Amino acid sequence: MTGKIPKSFIEDVLNRTDIVSLIDAYVPLRKKGANHMACCPFHQEKTPSFSVSSQKQIYYCFGCGLGGDAIRFLMEYEHLNFMEALEILAKQVGLALPQENKTYESSTHFYDVLNKTVQFYQQQLKNTKEAIHYLKSRGITGVLAKEYLLGFSPSAWDNLTSALGKDEQITQALLQTGLLIKKESGHVYDRFRSRIMFPIRDVKGRVIAFGGRVLIKEEPKYLNSPETPLFHKGRELYGLYEARHRSREIPYFIVVEGYMDVLALAQHGISYAVGTLGTATTAEHIVKLLKYTKKLVFCFDGDRAGRDAAWRALQVALPFLSDGVQLAFMFLPQEEDPDSFIRTQGKEAFLAEVKKAVSFADFIFRHLSESRDVSTLDGKASLSHVITPLIDKIPEGALKQLMYERLGRLLSLSTSQLRALSKKSHVEFSADLQKTKTATANSKRAMTHLTPLRLSMALLLQYPLLRDSVPASLHVIAWTQAESELFREILALLSAQPDASAAQLLRHWEDKPEYMLISELLMKEHFIDESELEKEFVQVLWRLEQQHHESCIEKMLMKARAQGLTSEERLALQRLIEGVKIIL
Numbered sequence: 044m045t046g047k048i049p050k051s052f053i054e055d056v057l058n059r060t061d062i063v064s065l066i067d068a069y070v071p072l073r074k075k076g077a078n079h080m081a082c083c084p085f086h087q088e089k090t091p092s093f094s095v096s097s098q099k100q101i102y103y104c105f106g107c108g109l110g111g112d113a114i115r116f117l118m119e120y121e122h123l124n125f126m127e128a129l130e131i132l133a134k135q136v137g138l139a140l141p142q143e144n145k146t147y148e149s150s151t152h153f154y155d156v157l158n159k160t161v162q163f164y165q166q167q168l169k170n171t172k173e174a175i176h177y178l179k180s181r182g183i184t185g186v187l188a189k190e191y192l193l194g195f196s197p198s199a200w201d202n203l204t205s206a207l208g209k210d211e212q213i214t215q216a217l218l219q220t221g222l223l224i225k226k227e228s229g230h231v232y233d234r235f236r237s238r239i240m241f242p243i244r245d246v247k248g249r250v251i252a253f254g255g256r257v258l259i260k261e262e263p264k265y266l267n268s269p270e271t272p273l274f275h276k277g278r279e280l281y282g283l284y285e286a287r288h289r290s291r292e293i294p295y296f297i298v299v300e301g302y303m304d305v306l307a308l309a310q311h312g313i314s315y316a317v318g319t320l321g322t323a324t325t326a327e328h329i330v331k332l333l334k335y336t337k338k339l340v341f342c343f344d345g346d347r348a349g350r351d352a353a354w355r356a357l358q359v360a361l362p363f364l365s366d367g368v369q370l371a372f373m374f375l376p377q378e379e380d381p382d383s384f385i386r387t388q389g390k391e392a393f394l395a396e397v398k399k400a401v402s403f404a405d406f407i408f409r410h411l412s413e414s415r416d417v418s419t420l421d422g423k424a425s426l427s428h429v430i431t432p433l434i435d436k437i438p439e440g441a442l443k444q445l446m447y448e449r450l451g452r453l454l455s456l457s458t459s460q461l462r463a464l465s466k467k468s469h470v471e472f473s474a475d476l477q478k479t480k481t482a483t484a485n486s487k488r489a490m491t492h493l494t495p496l497r498l499s500m501a502l503l504l505q506y507p508l509l510r511d512s513v514p515a516s517l518h519v520i521a522w523t524q525a526e527s528e529l530f531r532e533i534l535a536l537l538s539a540q541p542d543a544s545a546a547q548l549l550r551h552w553e554d555k556p557e558y559m560l561i562s563e564l565l566m567k568e569h570f571i572d573e574s575e576l577e578k579e580f581v582q583v584l585w586r587l588e589q590q591h592h593e594s595c596i597e598k599m600l601m602k603a604r605a606q607g608l609t610s611e612e613r614l615a616l617q618r619l620i621e622g623v624k625i626i627l
């Protein structure tokens with residue numbers, strides 16, 4: 044995503060920047076142990092969980108999960124894109140953007156080219172009957188199409204170079220903004236062809252990317268711009284600019300998934316819907332939306348995937364639930380999305396569904412009670428065990444207290460008993476590893492809560508030399524646990540860049556969904572004695588290997604029961620079982 048800006052330049056800027064003094068100018072920091080701490084500027088809290096590491100040159104909030112390097116902080120805090128943040132930091136440390144990049148790379152030039160592209164696509168829409176027909180059939184009027192700058196990309200492979208010219212600067216800007224793709228041969232072609240085009244605008248109204256929907260049956264149905272210097276999918280919301288533009292007061296936001304959902308709702312006079320561009324809801328989305336209104340209604344499909352998406356959104360949102368913030372979830376009937384629902388049932392029916400949305404509290408209790416019998420003691424214990432860590436994510440305040448009271452009523456325990464129970468379980472979890480006593484608020488969120496795989500990744504990221512301690516006899520390559528691919532990626536990265544700093548390692552995930560997780564793993568405190576590090580690390584790896592073996596055996600046994608094994612497979616199974624014995 045850093046495009047043509049040389050990596051070395053970005054590193055230069057970061058090396059000359061001190062993240063502690065940068066952040067301290069916005070959020071006064073206090074030194075605590077190895078880190079600098081403050082109450083998080085991105086979510087409301089009373090005990091500091093926002094920490095900045097001078098040694099690692101990154102920040103991370105253990106409360107809400109936002110983190111990154113100095114560039115990311117400026118982007119988040121000042122609502123800038125990557126280029127703008129880099130330009131500011133470069134100026135602060137007395138570096139000028141490389142001359143040869145200046146003409147091609149300045150954001151103004153990008154916006155300019157994107158605007159011309161919008162105009163071209165709009166013009167094409169006017170000339171394309173099928174596209175107009177499609178939009179009309181979905182109830183989208185010409186007025187709405189104009190307001191949302193809808194367009195059409197023709198089927199040719201070179202629409203943009205023919206329309207905007209083959210000038211090198213323009214071609215570069217089209218490549219950098221993801222509108223053109225370059226083949227290995229050096230040949231360039233249009234990313235979007237035969238698609239209805241939905242321009243995505245930032246909060247200032249500037250077009251920064253596109254979504255495209257196919258007209259004829261073809262895959263993928265929807266295509267987005269890739270991550271670019273102007274566009275980070277996880278931070279943008281489709282329709283946010285238009286929603287703010289349409290109404291001065293936003294009663295609440297309805298968070299939906301797709302472009303057509305936003306448009307269909309707007310067409311029916313509900314102009315406060317925003318779309319997550321097909322990604323899961325992120326902390327950045329929540330921070331952004333809560334700036335304009337205190338109430339969010341998540342609208343998901345009624346199927347399993349919809350419920351899962353809702354549950355994920357809920358977990359991301361919990362740290363931002365300070366008093367006054369309202370969060371509700373609505374589930375449409377199976378097979379319906381907001382677009383189809385409002386077109387067939389109308390605005391009133393849709394608003395009736397919004398009214399029926401369940402509060403986040405009801406959603407949590409319902410979701411977690413579903414699989415448990417809370418009339419039994421076991422069920423109660425298990426519910427309290429899964430629900431208290433969630434309630435603990437909510438900032439201190441009336442809302443949190445109410446949640447504890449509700450849990451207490453359900454379990455017939457007093458609030459203080461519950462809170463004591465929650466603290467006790469934190470202490471028990473970390474008792475064996477917590478040899479050093481630190482009084483930071485983070486101690487309860489220390490590594491002990493990590494899965495073995497995450498613990499091993501955290502140690503590896505923080506102590507790259509541990510890479511040499513990975514036993515050669517492990518079958519890391521074959522591990523199938525969730526995130527084992529990420530573990531292999533970290534190993535490969537450390538082999539390629541053995542001397543990389545924490546911030547440099549983090550840059551590797553700049554445009555990827557794992558960015559927040561890697562920030563977290565880099566910042567986690569582990570409370571393991573330095574002299575024990577290698578031993579701990581290797582032990583965790585063997586535990587993972589054993590898990591892997593056990594799942595292989597499980598699979599083989601399942602196959603044996605279902606269809607029987609060949610003699611070769613039987614032998615392999617026997618070896619596997621012996622292998623596990625050896626490890627044990």
Ligand SMILES: [Zn+2]
Pocket residue numbers: 083084085086093104105106107108109362
């Ligand atoms: Zn935070």
